[in-house]
Amino acid sequence: MNQRQQQLRDKLTVHHKKVLPMRPVASGQLVRVVGLTLEATGCRAPVGSLCSIETMAGELVAEVVGFDDKLLYLMPIEELRGVLPGARVKPLGEQSSLHVGLSLLGRVLDGSGAPLDGLGPLNTDQQAARHGPNINPLSRRAITEPLDVGVRAINSMLTVGKGQRMGLFAGSGVGKSVLLGMMTRGSTADIIVVGLVGERGREVKEFIEEILGEEGRARSVVVAAPADTSPLMRLRACETSTRIAEYFRDLGYDVLLLMDSLTRYAQAQREVALAVGEPPATKGYPPSVFAKLPRLVERAGNGGPGQGSITAFYTVLTEGDDQQDPIADASRAILDGHVVLSRQLADSGHYPAIDVEASISRVAPMVISAEHLEAMRRVKQMYALYQQNRDLISIGAYSQGSDPRIDNAIRLQPAMNAFLRQGFKDAVSFDDSKLMLSQIAAQCQG
Numbered sequence: 001m002n003q004r005q006q007q008l009r010d011k012l013t014v015h016h017k018k019v020l021p022m023r024p025v026a027s028g029q030l031v032r033v034v035g036l037t038l039e040a041t042g043c044r045a046p047v048g049s050l051c052s053i054e055t056m057a058g059e060l061v062a063e064v065v066g067f068d069d070k071l072l073y074l075m076p077i078e079e080l081r082g083v084l085p086g087a088r089v090k091p092l093g094e095q096s097s098l099h100v101g102l103s104l105l106g107r108v109l110d111g112s113g114a115p116l117d118g119l120g121p122l123n124t125d126q127q128a129a130r131h132g133p134n135i136n137p138l139s140r141r142a143i144t145e146p147l148d149v150g151v152r153a154i155n156s157m158l159t160v161g162k163g164q165r166m167g168l169f170a171g172s173g174v175g176k177s178v179l180l181g182m183m184t185r186g187s188t189a190d191i192i193v194v195g196l197v198g199e200r201g202r203e204v205k206e207f208i209e210e211i212l213g214e215e216g217r218a219r220s221v222v223v224a225a226p227a228d229t230s231p232l233m234r235l236r237a238c239e240t241s242t243r244i245a246e247y248f249r250d251l252g253y254d255v256l257l258l259m260d261s262l263t264r265y266a267q268a269q270r271e272v273a274l275a276v277g278e279p280p281a282t283k284g285y286p287p288s289v290f291a292k293l294p295r296l297v298e299r300a301g302n303g304g305p306g307q308g309s310i311t312a313f314y315t316v317l318t319e320g321d322d323q324q325d326p327i328a329d330a331s332r333a334i335l336d337g338h339v340v341l342s343r344q345l346a347d348s349g350h351y352p353a354i355d356v357e358a359s360i361s362r363v364a365p366m367v368i369s370a371e372h373l374e375a376m377r378r379v380k381q382m383y384a385l386y387q388q389n390r391d392l393i394s395i396g397a398y399s400q401g402s403d404p405r406i407d408n409a410i411r412l413q414p415a416m417n418a419f420l421r422q423g424f425k426d427a428v429s430f431d432d433s434k435l436m437l438s439q440i441a442a443q444c445q446g
Contacts, residue, residue, distance in 0.1 A: 028072070030087040036230070037275040038062055038074040038083070045072060045091040052090045056082030061092070063232050066276035073276045077112070077232050097127040098240065100247045104221045105191070108208060111225040111237035113244075130239065132246045132299065141302040143336075146367040147254075147311050148430040150186010151179070153354045153420045155433035157376055158339060161367040162254055163302030163309040167262070167331050169316045169323065170341035170353075176315045177203060178424050179341070179352050180258045181211030183313065184220065186427030189256035190308070191248045192220040195241030198234050198264025201226040227264075234268035242299050245310045253308045257300055263317040266293060266327045282326045293327075294334045323358075337361040350421060357384050372434055375441035382444045383416055385409045412443055 028043030030053060038053065045051055045064050051074055053060040060083065062074035074089070098113045101124035108117040115122055143161035160166060170176045177199070184192055194212075196204050204224045212220060221244055225237035238259060245257045259265075266289050273286040281287050300312035316331045323329075323340070332338050339359045346353035357380070365373055386409040392398040393410060400407060419440055422428065 027091075028089040030083065030085065030089055031071075033080075033083060035275060036075055036080060036271070037065075038076065038080075040072045040074055040089040041070055043072065043089055043091055046094075049094050050077075050092040052092050053083065054088045056084065058082075063095075065232075065272055068277075075230070075232050075272060075275065077230055079230075095130055098130050098243055099124050099126070100128045100244060101126040104244065105219055106217050106221075108204075108222045108224060109240065111223065111229065111233040111235075111240055113223075113240050116224060128243065128247050130243060132243055135301075135304065139304045141304065141307075141309075143302060143363045143366060146430060147256075148186070148188040149183045149256075150427035150429070151182050151352065152422050152428040152433045152436065153352060153356065154183075154339065155428065155430045156437040157356045157380065157420075158337065158354075158359050158361040159364040159368050159372075159376075160311060160337075160361060161363040162311055163300075164336045164361070164363050165297055165300050165312045165314070166361070167314050167316050167335040167338040168341065169318050169328055169332070169338050171318050171343055174341045174343050174346045175351060175353055176317075176341060177207065177260060178211070179339075179354075180260055180313065180315065181207065182352070182422070182424055182427070183256070184212055184216050184258065185425075187256050189311065190219070190253040192216070192256045192258065193241050193245040193248070194220055194222045195238055195257070195259040196222065196224045196226070197237045197259065197261065198225065198227050198268065199260060201228065231268035231271040234264060235272070238265045238296060242296060245312075246299060249303050249308045249310050251308065252306065255308060255310045257310050257312040259312065259314045261315040261317050262293070262297075262331055263315075263327050265296065285326055289327075290330055293330055297331075297334050336363055350417065351424065352422060354420065356380060356420065357387065372437070375438050378441045378444040379416070379437060382409050382412060386413050386416075408444065412440065415440060415443075 026043050028040045030038060031041050032039035047064050047066060049064050051062050051064060053062055060076055060078060062076045064072055065075045066073040099122045103123040107115060107119065110116045143163045145162050147160050147162045149155060149160055154160060168176050168179060196207060204226055208217065208222060223237050223241040225234045241257065241259060245255045248255045266285065269289045269292050270285050273288045274280065278286040278288060300310040302309045314331065316328050318325050318328045337360055340355045341353045342355040345355060385405060389398060389406055398406065419436055
């Protein structure tokens, strides 16, 4: 009996050591509200944790974004209303984990990972931390095989590899979202994760119902945070969509991550950083924006042995068609290639409006054959030759027979334009794209 009692005492001692002591959580009060920034005093909470604020309309959840001595800077996740001076601020601790699992396919989530589609709760018990572990760059697999995206111009002239990170650079209304939809329908990836961040609310519904359709939605997860949500929710939406893509990659799936757009992510971070007093450095953007961009982008790519891949497309809004915009410039430097959409081509009815001269895929030579690379080079040269002499040809200053190469470029121009155009509901396979490219390249001389 004594032995039994001793065993029970030992077990109790072990369990007692595991139980953390209960610490009373001190509540503070709200002392100042400026714009979207709330200042609280009298409580302690780490940066990134959540706090609950009493309002006239009930509880308001806010995130700690900074501090100054004993002041906490908070930013609301929801709409700011009904806040009173001296309102009670109660720390809630760290952010909860994220629901994951194959049951997410076909669902639409908000920035926090909660369902947005009205189809009931998420049917999964699996959870993952909001921040995945960093992958050693040396343990990642090399990009060795192409990914079929269903768009002829990209498959043939700007070939994308599995695990590549591409940027879609364009001004507003040139066709970024439609091109993303084309890739969603035509891609051979196992799972598609779409992040619609800072875009129009109408566009979210349109993308899900019209562009994705039933077939595309069945293998997709959509994370949406429209423009009218708080900057914190927009930041979270980008990180949530990337985290879900990482989860499926770790299971061994080939994931296509489409994020529209990276510029809205940068603007959301700018709003948060400026609100807590960070000085602007480059055209109104604080330094933390340029630190966060590569941190987000580098999470995509190939995994280690036994893992899958994340092929990512990030849209970048070039304001006023300025390719030297700070966010566009920073994104171009950290991505593995860029597809530039031209407003001039879009205005002339050439869709998708891909400017093959200004676009490049940095991994194309590693994933395609030497014959394909040579055909790509010859077609690009011939296309560029016509564009360089376009003004002379248009005004009639060029006389036929002066240069056989230019004559050939003029003759092939209708075939090239037809080759680079594609209906937004059409999907062209990688092999068909390569075959058509070789047929045009055979007619290019020099």
